[in-house]
Amino acid sequence: MEAKSPLAELLCFDLYAASRSVTSVYRVLLDPLGLTYPQYLVMLVLWRRDESTVRALVEELQLDYNTLSPLLKRLEARGLVERRRRPDDERSVAVVLTAEGREMREQAAHVPQAIGEAIGVDETEIAELQGVLRKITVSAAARAAELSGRKAAI
Amino acid sequence: MEAKSPLAELLCFDLYAASRSVTSVYRVLLDPLGLTYPQYLVMLVLWRRDESTVRALVEELQLDYNTLSPLLKRLEARGLVERRRRPDDERSVAVVLTAEGREMREQAAHVPQAIGEAIGVDETEIAELQGVLRKITVSAAARAAELSGRKAAI
DNA sequence: AAGGATTACCTCGCACACGATCTAATCGTG
DNA sequence: CACGATTAGATCGTGTGCGAGGTAATCCTT
Numbered sequence: 388m389e390a391k392s393p394l395a396e397l398l399c400f401d402l403y404a405a406s407r408s409v410t411s412v413y414r415v416l417l418d419p420l421g422l423t424y425p426q427y428l429v430m431l432v433l434w435r436r437d438e439s440t441v442r443a444l445v446e447e448l449q450l451d452y453n454t455l456s457p458l459l460k461r462l463e464a465r466g467l468v469e470r471r472r473r474p475d476d477e478r479s480v481a482v483v484l485t486a487e488g489r490e491m492r493e494q495a496a497h498v499p500q501a502i503g504e505a506i507g508v509d510e511t512e513i514a515e516l517q518g519v520l521r522k523i524t525v526s527a528a529a530r531a532a533e534l535s536g537r538k539a540a541i
Numbered sequence: 542m543e544a545k546s547p548l549a550e551l552l553c554f555d556l557y558a559a560s561r562s563v564t565s566v567y568r569v570l571l572d573p574l575g576l577t578y579p580q581y582l583v584m585l586v587l588w589r590r591d592e593s594t595v596r597a598l599v600e601e602l603q604l605d606y607n608t609l610s611p612l613l614k615r616l617e618a619r620g621l622v623e624r625r626r627r628p629d630d631e632r633s634v635a636v637v638l639t640a641e642g643r644e645m646r647e648q649a650a651h652v653p654q655a656i657g658e659a660i661g662v663d664e665t666e667i668a669e670l671q672g673v674l675r676k677i678t679v680s681a682a683a684r685a686a687e688l689s690g691r692k693a694a695i
Numbered sequence: 696a697a698g699g700a701t702t703a704c705c706t707c708g709c710a711c712a713c714g715a716t717c718t719a720a721t722c723g724t725g
Numbered sequence: 726c727a728c729g730a731t732t733a734g735a736t737c738g739t740g741t742g743c744g745a746g747g748t749a750a751t752c753c754t755t
Contacts, residue, residue: 423710423711424711425710425711425712426710450711450712450713451712451713451714453712453713453714453715454711454712454713457710457711458710458711461710476720476721477719477720477721478719478720478721479720
């Protein structure tokens, strides 16, 4: 019964270590562009869609406003994006690529393949791993919400 | 050929999201103890060994001195550990549990099982996942060192 | 024995993550 | 229409995570 638990904790550490290890590769690859990994994730979204909102980015990247707001401010300071209040809903802030932000796409074009080679797993493993990882993400997020949700249940 | 790369990048994001999601469960569980997840990892090591050094913790947790030094300082400020220079090698700092630190073990005894339930994967999946995660960690760390190692190669 | 490497550790600075708290705009209901 | 609730976003404080740089102790080679 309780033999299961230490295994799970070890898995969580492996997850933590793997995530940092992968980020360290991104750091090396993105440093010449002056981007961090979370910043790169925002750029990836915008390179596909050209415009988004803070709220959409929050949901897509599963990050909070308090992480993304300063991050977007830094991207704006670097001249890669612009932020504008939406006329139709003044609460909403649109995030738009600048010309410079759009051009950076080519400079980052080599990153995906470099990452693919760095992690060194074949496509079959990737697909399997993705399935389990997403299950864990959903399950853990639900449990965290449930456990901390007592105050919200008032 | 290049169809592989976007898949790998997606996997990295899933890794990043899963790691944060799992940490959020730990946060809820550890908050009553006043511990963060990395602090808990240090305590786990000490609960097994009762004494360690900063260097040993650096290697075991795959973190750097610049992360662990302040963390250990905070654990010491909370009265959970003590740090002492080793008499036989004054460069080395021994990290030892205090009585309070030792007692906390019982208060954290429920955590492993709670985590096991939260991530919601069975033992078979855990074992497989661990294998792939460790492979990724090693492979990515090696590549990051290789790519950034040009200055070290001087 | 001397002096340059190496080791173990620390501090600083910056960029996340995230809980807590705030503001302003919009929505929904009476 | 009014007003409380909700929504979108920002700010602050704390704790990592890590590059860069510093110091003291030990080792190693001559």
